[in-house]
Amino acid sequence: MFKAERVNRAIMISSRKDVIDFYVKAVENIFNLQVKSQLLETKDNSSVTTFVDISPYQDRIQFVIDNRIIFKDSIFIISNDVPEYIKVLIGNYFERIIMYPCEVGIANFFIHKYLFSNNSSKNKKNFFYEEMEKNKDSGKYFNDFIGCSTGIKKTKVDLLKFANSDEPVLIMGESGTGKTVLAKKIHEISKRSNRAFRSMNVAEIGENLASSTFFGTEQGAYTDAKKHNGIFKQANGGTLFLDEIGLASVNVQSKLLTVLDSGQIYSVGSNKQEKVDVRMIFATNANLRTKMTKVEFRKDLYFRIANSVVYIPPLRERKSDIKEIAAYYADKKSKSLSKKAFEKLEDYDWPGNVRQLKSCIMNAVLYSESSVIKDDYINFNL
The missing domain is CATH 3.40.50.300 (P-loop containing nucleotide triphosphate hydrolases)
Incomplete structure (x- = not known):
């Protein structure tokens, strides 16, 4: 088991005996674990590390998301029996995530990384998303529904x-x-x-x-x-x-x-x-x-x-997504767009929304002989 400097104490929020027993053992060389059965209602300003086993509190997932400032520094434990949509919601909003069950040594290793490394986001991706992909392709959720606005x-x-x-x-x-x-x-x-x-x-x-x-x-x-x-x-x-x-x-x-x-x-x-x-x-x-x-x-x-x-907001209200959407459809045809082409796309209001943008890109792909689509081939009057 990975040895780490012992911290004073930590809080485990869970009502599941199997999860509690597992993590008491996993963290025994790092800190003493105090178990609570109720979710935090206010932010703890102390330096105490908090583990949140989300499985007993699935009906309060919206509270956790709406009050994420309370849980921002928590380490979330996500059981395999939790519905996929809850896994993805927690994955979208929080960085420190460990799946359950897993080997004690793996849990201990990632706990140490989250506590003593500044690169928690990378660790989360390596562990959480790889675990998800073993069971279900996480990319299926939004492959054709693009944007980060x-x-x-x-x-x-x-x-x-x-x-x-x-x-x-x-x-x-x-x-x-x-x-x-x-x-x-x-x-x-x-x-x-x-x-x-x-x-x-x-x-x-x-x-x-x-x-x-x-x-x-x-x-x-x-x-x-x-x-x-x-x-x-x-x-x-x-x-x-x-x-x-x-x-x-x-x-x-x-x-x-x-x-x-x-x-x-x-x-x-x-x-x-x-x-x-x-x-x-x-x-x-x-x-x-x-x-x-x-x-x-x-x-x-x-x-x-x-x-x-x-x-679903109209495209004119989420112009920051235009570049990503356009690049996605161009890339499907092994094409890319020039800087001026992107600028031209972002200056337009798109009354036909994503359907019109897709049509515009497909038309440009058809007429552009180069692998890079220039702004001359961006036609809004189709």
Whole structure:
């Protein structure tokens, strides 16, 4: 075991006996460990090292993030049985992280590094992210959802926070911001990731076809009717993404609310109620509150789906992300962009958001014969 200079004492916040016993042994040559079962509510201004076992406090993850100044210098212990989204949330906000279980010598080594080395961020990456990659590719979370601006970071945090729930999610953002991409990410990270993902633009559903489209049709329900499974049966056990919910008719809204509340459907031509297990994700570029005042959107549906809202800011509000997004799409075609090309991209307001930026880069790739795309090939009028 790695020997280190003994520190007076440290605090372990945990209620799990296995974790406590392990870390008492792991740190016995470094300091005395005092165990507490309650999370800190205020910042401890002393020099006492604090270990936080996050597994018993998963329901307080938002408190930990919102009050990260309290936990900034803590060493977080993340058990393998903690949901992936919590691992990523802690990894996004905190540098000192050790997985559990691991060998005592490894835990002792990283504790010493965190306490006596100025390069904790590097150590965290070497240990934490490598451990994550053994179980699940951490890159899958945001490969196609790019950006580091404050606004997009909040979007990613909200995505991770809501992914593991079965409650409906409402994605709000302008056209072209990436609502469909985000909906797929929520499904990929969720516990339903190995089940069906179905999507539908509800604005395109006609009044007379809504029931059969959603719930299916029984053989002989009407002249020449054949048995057909609706979108809810197709998505059973998985995720259903319903785009443009703000443009759905009041009748369609009513049908969706019924399924949300009851989890039951009736196929057209059947009097037998069937249970479905579907996690619903909704998206809109409309202001649903304004639509409610105009009686164009049901209040009961709004308040049913608006508890978990993920907002994607338009590109003009996160211009610091433009360079990274543009470089990503250019690199996929083995191209890069000149400094002037980047400047031209950053000076534009992008009414079509990321979709327009991607199209612009793909067009420039097509016409540029050089491996470096110059500003002359940046065309906004496509």
